Amino acid sequence: xxxxxxxxxxxxxxxxxxxxxxxxxxxxxxxxxxxxxxxxxxxxxxxxxxxxxxxxxxxxxxxxxxxxxxxxxxxxxxxxxxxxxxxxxxxxxxxxxxxxxxxxxxxxxxxxxxxxxxxxxxxxxxxxxxxxxxxxxxxxxxxxxxxxxxxxxxxxxxxxxxxx
Amino acid sequence: xxxxxxxxxxxxxxxxxxxxxxxxxxxxxxxxxxxxxxxxxxxxxxxxxxxxxxxxxxxxxxxxxxxxxxxxxxxxxxxxxxxxxxxxxxxxxxxxxxxxxxxxxxxxxxxxxxxxxxxxxxxxxxxxxxxxxxxxxxxxxxxxxxxxxxxxxxxxxxxxxxxxxxxxxxxxxxxxxxxxxxxxxxxxxxxxxxxxxxxxxxxxxxxxxxxxxxxxxxxxxxxxxxxxxxxxxxxxxxxxxxxxxxxxxxxxxxxxxxxxxxxxxxx
Numbered sequence: 001x002x003x004x005x006x007x008x009x010x011x012x013x014x015x016x017x018x019x020x021x022x023x024x025x026x027x028x029x030x031x032x033x034x035x036x037x038x039x040x041x042x043x044x045x046x047x048x049x050x051x052x053x054x055x056x057x058x059x060x061x062x063x064x065x066x067x068x069x070x071x072x073x074x075x076x077x078x079x080x081x082x083x084x085x086x087x088x089x090x091x092x093x094x095x096x097x098x099x100x101x102x103x104x105x106x107x108x109x110x111x112x113x114x115x116x117x118x119x120x121x122x123x124x125x126x127x128x129x130x131x132x133x134x135x136x137x138x139x140x141x142x143x144x145x146x147x148x149x150x151x152x153x154x155x156x157x158x159x160x161x162x163x164x
Numbered sequence: 165x166x167x168x169x170x171x172x173x174x175x176x177x178x179x180x181x182x183x184x185x186x187x188x189x190x191x192x193x194x195x196x197x198x199x200x201x202x203x204x205x206x207x208x209x210x211x212x213x214x215x216x217x218x219x220x221x222x223x224x225x226x227x228x229x230x231x232x233x234x235x236x237x238x239x240x241x242x243x244x245x246x247x248x249x250x251x252x253x254x255x256x257x258x259x260x261x262x263x264x265x266x267x268x269x270x271x272x273x274x275x276x277x278x279x280x281x282x283x284x285x286x287x288x289x290x291x292x293x294x295x296x297x298x299x300x301x302x303x304x305x306x307x308x309x310x311x312x313x314x315x316x317x318x319x320x321x322x323x324x325x326x327x328x329x330x331x332x333x334x335x336x337x338x339x340x341x342x343x344x345x346x347x348x349x350x351x352x353x354x355x356x357x358x359x360x361x362x363x364x365x366x367x368x369x370x371x372x373x374x375x376x377x378x379x380x381x382x383x384x385x386x387x388x389x390x391x392x393x394x395x396x397x398x399x400x401x402x403x404x405x406x407x408x409x410x411x412x413x414x415x416x417x418x419x420x421x422x423x424x425x426x427x428x429x430x431x
Binding site: 002018019020022041042043044046049055056057058061062063065066068109112113116130132133134135 | 347
């Protein structure tokens with residue numbers, strides 16, 4: 001067991017966990033942050049994507065102890081003061097989801113993508129390429145791509161904060 | 165999926181990591197963990213300890229010196245893929261790094277981890293072997309040709325830690341892979357490099373370990389064009405056969421990827 005202390009969605013948390021506890025289980029079961037989903041549990045589907053010190057990572061492929069001292073942001077931490085993050089707004093406005101299971105991971109990946117990729121390069125083909133680590137079993141990719149394209153315009157267009 | 169129990173420790177320096185390895189014979193090093201952690205979850209490995217070296221800044225650098233690209237073992241794939249220096253010196257190396265896994269995997273996975281693990285379908289071994297790179301460890305330097313010894317096997321000894329890799333800048337290089345659509349691992353990946361009169365062709369993903377194809381190298385040394393490879397048959401005898409593809413299919417893919425790699429190198 002190791003005492004893990006990290007900042008999750010801006011709040012300091014500290015828990016005694018088994019060293020083999022994956023970050024995704026720590027978030028879901030110790031912190032009750034169930035917005036981060038477990039889809040494939042084999043590093044392929046992206047339903048568990050969270051931000052570790054501002055970078056998108058798969059929480060099923062990372063132990064909680066590795067995040068000791070880090071800042072983690074989950075889907076629950078994107079909205080600020082009751083207002084949805086622009087990427088969340090864009091997913092809602094473009095109907096970027098069907099069953100919704102993959103959506104938290106899609107949104108966390110999208111926020112990271114818009115932070116990382118220059119606006120001039122983020123066309124629909126690039127968005128699709130950047131989504132290769134996120135799987136939607138409803139095959140609802142068309143509106144997900146539209147949502148991210150729209151979100152990038154909102155974020156880059158207004159010069160607002162680029163990442164959560 | 166839950167791995168076997170282990171004790172996690174974070175190394176403060178390379179010496180610290182070496183001392184921890186010496187104290188615990190069944191320990192394993194953890195860097196990005198993008199191959200090791202899935203293996204642990206499948207309970208394919210049962211280390212007593214994981215010694216985390218991901219945070220060691222001394223392993224995290226990129227430099228181009230005297231026509232050699234020097235990459236720290238701790239460099240993330242994303243860092244290699246987006247480094248303007250690497251992209252200028254060996255664009256194929258940056259392209260390869262940018263094709264590993266997916267964006268989230270690339271922000272965790274490291275060069276040293278990929279090489280030390282030597283997964284049969286990892287991308288980096290192809291670049292290291294084709295570019296005739298040198299692998300530097302905490303003890304010695306190992307030429308690429310001597311480093312990869314078999315499936316998940318390398319020349320690394322107990323307590324030996326990869327610290328950096330030196331890639332000589334070639335005249336031309338190209339990488340092409342056919343990726344598994346789910347895992348993005350190479351089902352066949354071919355890296356072609358031309359340095360002076362010598363051409364090296366290294367194949368990953370298709371067989372238990374990265375390997376070179378001398379017949380293709382000789383043909384390309386005479387005529388560096390995709391046409392030079394038209395009549396070269398790839399022997400399926402040594403290829404992997406699994407639910408993703410038969411040995412014959414992989415042998416065919418190697419030929420196609422080799423021609424595409426040459427096309428890329430000529431761009």
